[in-house]
């Protein structure tokens with residue numbers, strides 16, 4: 099959730115830290131702060147509530163000089179989002195500076211213990227216990243590194259921490275306890291960086307190492323030493339990042355969300371690249387390493403994710419059952435880990451998490467791992483935390499998504515899961531080769547179909563100008579379009595703060611229809627599929643009760659115009675692909691409503707891009 103950056107080298111640290119934070123702001127934007135250390139063994143800290151531009155304004159007034167430092171952008175868990183609770187936090191005498199992501203689960207006990215020893219606390223955060231704990235050990239004779247190691251061993255929960263000390267201003271100590279967000283060490287030339295996420299350091303290096311839970315790193319401008327949880331020195335593998343066309347620029351777009359919605363045709367092409375060409379089976383063995391025998395043995399698929407990724411998992415269940423003929427189930431990762439799911443040794447667990455960092459999903463994966471059940475994870479990048487738990491990672495290759503609302507990562511997860519279902523179907527022989535060829539051919543036309551949807555955006559602006567003051571929306575769909583209805587409602591809530599619910603249309607008569615009146619717009623997915631007539635019945639029932647209905651309908655549907663108030667056309671497509679096509683107009687509805695309502699589209703209130711705490 100929070101973003102962390104640290105730098106030690108020979109260049110001025112302040113601009114590097116601010117630049118890093120600007121690339122991490124999507125991880126949290128309640129408040130931000132920076133400490134810059136100087137060779138004379140002092141440091142200057144700037145902290146400010148609100149977004150990063152507030153902090154930038156503050157640093158412009160008096161630019162601290164120094165060639166090392168650390169920074170943080172916060173998503174509040176403990177303590178209000180104000181300046182006092184903003185990171186970095188310090189010890190009683192201001193010798194240390196600490197930035198933290200995660201939750202110190204035993205912070206109340208630690209705070210009590212340290213207060214009893216005379217430590218003075220300023221904030222309401224759990225994070226502030228960390229510098230005080232380190233200070234305590236330093237007072238008792240430990241060196242900065244030793245004290246940090248001792249402190250790390252006392253902290254319970256999943257945490258990522260970066261610490262600096264006045265005594266050794268060019269040294270940074272970073273450590274992880276549990277699965278809270280990543281810690282990436284970047285190797286520059288005569289400089290070292292540490293960050294919670296790759297984009298923050300990409301401008302300085304593409305050679306990195308990942309810190310694992312329990313590990314600690316000591317960085318100096320020309321060296322790094324790694325230690326395991328027992329304090330033994332260890333070697334770590336270096337990874338050279340591929341030249342990813344990551345662009346953090348909005349270009350001509352007003353918001354990242356719109357840019358990312360519009361990037362979907364190309365992102366889907368990247369996702370499917372090399373996955374649709376093979377005669378025998380779509381995925382090459384270095385992409386997905388499952389033998390035909392292993393696939394044939396799969397008795398059940400359990401899918402899990404959170405938020406938008408959960409909706410992708412819900413859709414994948416339908417494809418896995420109908421195309422691959424494999425009994426499948428889905429669950430919220432956060433619910434899954436606390437129930438006792440019945441999975442046998444031939445079950446396959448598939449987690450969906452674009453960030454590969456979502457704490458609940460990681461915990462569900464650990465649970466599955468402890469049962470020795472085979473698992474695949476779908477992430478936007480390789481080498482995520484989820485990749486380290488799963489047996490295999492299927493990269494969805496959407497490219498960096500900065501907007502907090504998941505858009506292109508959703509459709510790229512969907513196409514990857516769809517191709518996977520076809521692949522499994524072919525291996526299990528639940529689908530004929532010619533049938534699979536038809537599905538694949540249609541999949542290759544998806545980018546073009548989405549491109550077409552993206553050409554007419556004025557209709558969404560018009561809808562937003564009419565209905566932006568509505569306080570409630572309903573999204574209805576059936577079959578494949580039920581998870582899309584949930585996704586449409588989530589997106590609208592998330593970016594425009596309009597209350598919205600998604601329902602399977604058949605459920606309406608069992609309660610929700612009582613909500614309907616002329617003030618509640620209903621968005622109905624009505625593709626020309628097997629459930630078309632049934633969807634029309636629901637729409638008629640809603641219209642009879644005064645509802646305003648916005649239909650997402652097939653181009654070839656020439657009856658729909660008379661039955662609803664507004665029609666958004668999408669290309670004619672098979673039942674199984676219609677949810678991917680239909681999700682794009684829903685993204686555009688959310689986007690244009692949010693813009694019309696003056697919302698902060700890319701950084702909606704109270705949210706963060708990766709939810710790294712439970």
Ligand code: M6R
Nearest residue numbers: 405406407451452453456503504
């Ligand atoms: O990184 P993940 O895919 O695991 O994230 C899961 C959810 O937090 C995420 O999809 C969230 O619901 C989005 N902000 C929705 O747009």
